[in-house]
Amino acid sequence: MCGIVGYVGRRRLVPVVLGGLKRLEYRGYDSAGIVYLQDGKLTKFRSEGKLQNLENIMEDALGASSHIGLGHTRWATHGAPTTENAHPHSDCTGELVVVHNGIIENYHSLRNELLEKGHKFASETDTEVLVHLIEDYLEDDLQEAVTKALARVEGSYALGVLWSGMPDTLIAARNHCPLVLGIHEEEGGFMASDIPPLLPYTDQVVFLDDKELAVLQADNYAVYSLETGEQIEKEVKTIAWNAAMAEKGGYKHFMLKEIYEQPQAIIDTVSGRINPETGSVTLPEMNLSDEDLTGIDRIFLVACGTSWHAALVAKYWIERWAGIPVEVDIASEFRYRKLLINERVLTVAISQSGETADTLAGIRLAKELGSKIVTICNVVGSTMTREAHGTVYTHAGPEIGVASTKAFTSQLAALFLFTLFLAEKRGTMDAKTRLELGKELISLATVIEKVLPVLQDEIKELIENYYDSRDFLFVGRGLNFPIALEGALKLKEISYIHAEGYASGELKHGPIALIDKDMPILGITPRDAVYQKSISNVEEIKARQGRLILIGTKGDDHLKTITDDVLYLPEVHEELNPILYTIPAQLLSYEIASRRGCDVDQPRNLAKSVTVE
Numbered sequence: 001m002c003g004i005v006g007y008v009g010r011r012r013l014v015p016v017v018l019g020g021l022k023r024l025e026y027r028g029y030d031s032a033g034i035v036y037l038q039d040g041k042l043t044k045f046r047s048e049g050k051l052q053n054l055e056n057i058m059e060d061a062l063g064a065s066s067h068i069g070l071g072h073t074r075w076a077t078h079g080a081p082t083t084e085n086a087h088p089h090s091d092c093t094g095e096l097v098v099v100h101n102g103i104i105e106n107y108h109s110l111r112n113e114l115l116e117k118g119h120k121f122a123s124e125t126d127t128e129v130l131v132h133l134i135e136d137y138l139e140d141d142l143q144e145a146v147t148k149a150l151a152r153v154e155g156s157y158a159l160g161v162l163w164s165g166m167p168d169t170l171i172a173a174r175n176h177c178p179l180v181l182g183i184h185e186e187e188g189g190f191m192a193s194d195i196p197p198l199l200p201y202t203d204q205v206v207f208l209d210d211k212e213l214a215v216l217q218a219d220n221y222a223v224y225s226l227e228t229g230e231q232i233e234k235e236v237k238t239i240a241w242n243a244a245m246a247e248k249g250g251y252k253h254f255m256l257k258e259i260y261e262q263p264q265a266i267i268d269t270v271s272g273r274i275n276p277e278t279g280s281v282t283l284p285e286m287n288l289s290d291e292d293l294t295g296i297d298r299i300f301l302v303a304c305g306t307s308w309h310a311a312l313v314a315k316y317w318i319e320r321w322a323g324i325p326v327e328v329d330i331a332s333e334f335r336y337r338k339l340l341i342n343e344r345v346l347t348v349a350i351s352q353s354g355e356t357a358d359t360l361a362g363i364r365l366a367k368e369l370g371s372k373i374v375t376i377c378n379v380v381g382s383t384m385t386r387e388a389h390g391t392v393y394t395h396a397g398p399e400i401g402v403a404s405t406k407a408f409t410s411q412l413a414a415l416f417l418f419t420l421f422l423a424e425k426r427g428t429m430d431a432k433t434r435l436e437l438g439k440e441l442i443s444l445a446t447v448i449e450k451v452l453p454v455l456q457d458e459i460k461e462l463i464e465n466y467y468d469s470r471d472f473l474f475v476g477r478g479l480n481f482p483i484a485l486e487g488a489l490k491l492k493e494i495s496y497i498h499a500e501g502y503a504s505g506e507l508k509h510g511p512i513a514l515i516d517k518d519m520p521i522l523g524i525t526p527r528d529a530v531y532q533k534s535i536s537n538v539e540e541i542k543a544r545q546g547r548l549i550l551i552g553t554k555g556d557d558h559l560k561t562i563t564d565d566v567l568y569l570p571e572v573h574e575e576l577n578p579i580l581y582t583i584p585a586q587l588l589s590y591e592i593a594s595r596r597g598c599d600v601d602q603p604r605n606l607a608k609s610v611t612v613e
């Protein structure tokens with residue numbers, strides 16, 4: 001979704017804002033713009049497409065001596081991704097500019113009202129309404145004008161505002177879209193949609209909450225309630241990530257780097273949380289009492305996309321080991337159905353960003369109905385972690401590639417820990433089993449580390465026969481059915497090949513009609529409790545001449561009698577197979593997309609953090 005960067009301070013503006021926007025590229029965008037104030041005059045640059053286009057038209061402005069301004073990457077919602085619709089948007093005088101992430105729901109009526117008053121519109125965007133509305137209220141106090149304008153607005157926004165009449169001040173405001181301030185005594189004041197743009201300059205951040213407005217100057221900031229107008233004391237948080245963590249570090253793509261970072265991400269997520277002697281699990285930010293955890297009789301897991309696949313795996317784990325019935329919901333469905341939720345239900349939101357609009361709306365609803373909320377999240381201080389009663393942090397570090405990889409396997413590791421934690425609290429698992437499973441989880445990172453380079457080489461060779469396919473099926477059973485869904489999602493996201501995931505046993509209820517000699521199918525067939533069933537399913541595919549790739553357990557020679565294309569993985573505890581079997585599915589998608597010359601890190605039409613409905 002749209003990215004915002006704002007800066008006021010001693011540094012030259014353009015490199016700070018342009019660099020910041022580059023660090024937000026992963027959010028997805030289709031046009032971009034920058035505005036700065038110099039000698040009392042606002043100068044604006046906007047272009048369609050990638051940031052490189054913006055940089056090209058700014059060649060003469062790169063060294064401009066301005067020290068205050070705003071930048072924006074736009075992911076089109078209202079109006080095509082054209083230069084005219086790109087942000088920043090200006091008022092009628094050209095002395096006031098706004099950048100915006102979100103959707104102004106009542107923009108039609110506001111626009112008509114403003115048109116009647118004589119305002120001139122230059123774009124098709126909902127955002128432009130905001131700048132004219134602020135202009136309408138502006139006399140000599142920008143904070144007051146923004147507050148009055150936002151009181152009229154229905155919808156979501158993260159907002160950056162600059163006015164030539166207050167040349168040392170930026171205004172930021174938020175409602176249902178992420179916005180974080182970065183502060184540093186010498187470097188100045190920053191605002192951004194996410195943390196990476198701030199990392200080169202400061203690790204001190206202030207997360208704005210809904211209906212808050214910030215006044216930002218080089219050496220000062222203050223936050224106010226948009227509802228009461230009163231000043232709010234905000235907590236300053238220290239971010240543990242550093243700038244290098246958001247760089248490619250020699251890899252061709254962020255996605256590949258992040259695939260290789262998975263062993264570390266799993267270790268960081270698990271370490272210190274399992275007692276190696278007793279298998280006892282500690283989750284420091286859980287904040288729920290033992291009574292809260294023993295008193296629940298149902299769990300709802302709510303998430304979107306890849307995080308939803310993590311939830312599907314967790315359902316198997318929690319029901320099996322903690323004995324609690326689990327419902328799994330796609331957040332955009334959850335929020336609009338009749339929810340049978342009360343105080344005996346625990347709702348767990350799974351979201352790497354902690355900002356996904358549908359998931360956030362879902363937990364707000366569940367909370368209103370009396371449910372306790374836990375979030376599994378990768379971003380410290382994100383909105384969901386602030387609104388949930390408890391959090392289990394994944395420690396995957398920043399994930400820049402739009403297609404989620406290390407955040408997913410870290411979610412699985414965290415959900416497995418959460419399962420052991422619940423089982424311990426509810427007395428549904430003996431200490432010996434807990435210890436055994438805990439140790440298996442810890443040693444899984446080493447297994448993945450060893451297998452990664454070998455798999456990548458094998459897959460690179462293998463995909464020569466598959467990379468130009470038009471369709472792909474992924475099949476798996478039990479714990480690996482969600483991994484088939486995840487593999488298919490990864491492939492379609494980054495390579496644009498049409499791909500579907502199915503439970504293997506479901507094939508003969510319809511999808512088997514698709515199978516012929518041209519259809520590639522990746523079958524996940526580890527030696528597990530449903531091995532024989534999975535083998536029967538892939539034999540059915542073979543009988544219809546499907547082009548099979550199998551992923552199975554090292555030493556299982558039978559697979560070679562079914563197809564020549566077999567990828568072998570070491571045997572681990574079968575409960576942990578979903579984490580291990582994700583790795584070849586990710587690498588296959590990556591290598592195919594890379595071979596097809598696709599923009600792996602920023603696939604078309606996708607946004608990293610989906611902050612609108």
Ligand code: F6R
Nearest residue numbers: 305306307351352353356403404
């Ligand atoms: C796919 C992917 C998305 C996200 C989804 C939810 O690779 O990354 O499907 O999983 O948009 O995002 P979060 O986890 O931030 O709520």
